[in-house]
Amino acid sequence: MDKLSLRRALYEDPRSVSAEALQDEPQLQQLQQELQALDDSLRQQLAIEVPPQLVERALLNQRMLPMQKRWYQRPLPYATAAALLVTVLYWQQPLQNRPADLGQHALSHVYHEMAALRAEALLSPADISPMFSQLGIHADFPVPVRYARFCDFDGVRSLHLVLDVDGEAVTLFVVPDTGQPGLIEPGQLKPAQFADARFFGQSVTKLQHRLVLVAEQPQLLATTSAMLEKSLHFNI
Amino acid sequence: MSHAQQRYEALVRAYTPDLYRYAYWLCHSKSIAEDLVQDTLLRAWKNLSQLQEAKAAKAWLLTILRHENARRFERKQFEYSDVEQDSLEDPHQSPEHGVATDRLHRLILELPQDYREPLVMQLLLGMTGDEIATVLQLNLNTVNTRLFRGRAQLRARLQPEAAGEPAHG
Numbered sequence: 001m002d003k004l005s006l007r008r009a010l011y012e013d014p015r016s017v018s019a020e021a022l023q024d025e026p027q028l029q030q031l032q033q034e035l036q037a038l039d040d041s042l043r044q045q046l047a048i049e050v051p052p053q054l055v056e057r058a059l060l061n062q063r064m065l066p067m068q069k070r071w072y073q074r075p076l077p078y079a080t081a082a083a084l085l086v087t088v089l090y091w092q093q094p095l096q097n098r099p100a101d102l103g104q105h106a107l108s109h110v111y112h113e114m115a116a117l118r119a120e121a122l123l124s125p126a127d128i129s130p131m132f133s134q135l136g137i138h139a140d141f142p143v144p145v146r147y148a149r150f151c152d153f154d155g156v157r158s159l160h161l162v163l164d165v166d167g168e169a170v171t172l173f174v175v176p177d178t179g180q181p182g183l184i185e186p187g188q189l190k191p192a193q194f195a196d197a198r199f200f201g202q203s204v205t206k207l208q209h210r211l212v213l214v215a216e217q218p219q220l221l222a223t224t225s226a227m228l229e230k231s232l233h234f235n236i
Numbered sequence: 237m238s239h240a241q242q243r244y245e246a247l248v249r250a251y252t253p254d255l256y257r258y259a260y261w262l263c264h265s266k267s268i269a270e271d272l273v274q275d276t277l278l279r280a281w282k283n284l285s286q287l288q289e290a291k292a293a294k295a296w297l298l299t300i301l302r303h304e305n306a307r308r309f310e311r312k313q314f315e316y317s318d319v320e321q322d323s324l325e326d327p328h329q330s331p332e333h334g335v336a337t338d339r340l341h342r343l344i345l346e347l348p349q350d351y352r353e354p355l356v357m358q359l360l361l362g363m364t365g366d367e368i369a370t371v372l373q374l375n376l377n378t379v380n381t382r383l384f385r386g387r388a389q390l391r392a393r394l395q396p397e398a399a400g401e402p403a404h405g
Contacts, residue, residue, distance in 0.1 A: 008380075008384055011383070011384040011387045011388055012365075012380045012383045012384050012387075013358065013365075013383065034391070035387060035391070038387065038390065038391060038394070039359055041340055042340070042344065042355070042359050042390070043359050043360065045338065045340050045341050045344060046257060046261065046344070046356055046359055046360040047257060047360065048257055048260055048266075050252070050253045050256050050257065051256070051266070051270060054252055054253075054256060054270065054273065055248055055249055055252045055253075057274070058248050058252055058273065058274060058277045059245060059248055061274055061277070061278060062244065062248075062277065062278060062281050113267075114267075114271050115267035115268075115270060115271065
């Protein structure tokens, strides 16, 4: 192997070239040492820390898979689920005529921040209250809150929360009415429902705010909606 | 426990850390990497019968993960921008925060993906040139060229005086 080929082989994999092959090439020996040291440093950097419980979560997801598929077979919430599905179908037609709608945006937002659904740390009322205060709302949730931060919702600075309702993640967007045309039309009062293959959602208007809920099980929307009626007090 | 379940658990326990690390260097985000790993493993479970030999498991899983990553970009582009969080401390600060502080870490992230991917496979996953070529669907010469250029770029940026040294590849 000529010198150029050896140099190339060293850059491709420094370990692939034997000491004998470099016996009369002190410069290439030096290069091999440098590249091996570089590889060692790279290996250390590449081996980033793996989140704890990642393996267990993966196994749990797989074990829960059949249950998730059969949510509609659970005995209790037939009436709620059926009613919501009918309403979704009823509202689907006008929504489909719009290039982008609130439901689609809410679902995209949830997919964009899927990690929020799995947030494990629970936030205290002291964490949450100041955020709601900025929107003129007093909040007193009877359920744990997994995630809360201000987000961009169709250009409107909104509050994005993930509530823990009966052990399941329910996303809540609190979107102030800016009076500007957008996904949420000013003064829009009608409730709206939406869904895709995985999530169900609904939105309602409360004074100057639109509340958008997204959950994997439709019955959670009704449960959470009823809970919000009691736990959110709107000052504006 | 069924035989399939046993096989799946063995697969998850053996490869999840490598999949997560590979996913991170593919997408530059720890949260997206975690989602990619979960999606990859669920798809692997659904298609477990396709995996015939244990020695093919790593390449098979990496191929699924790369497809899952590609699917991310097929989804409708979601317009999103960060908004001001005022003086409130974000209770769930981004896991990326504070990661990219090391110079070498940053240089790896700045490396073109065509060069970074085979290097990650070789150094992190211990894969041979042929195995990398199979997963990336490239020929061996192209893989070797990318390994050459990846290392050369990193070395040049770490040692500017050596920047002009490799003149081949």
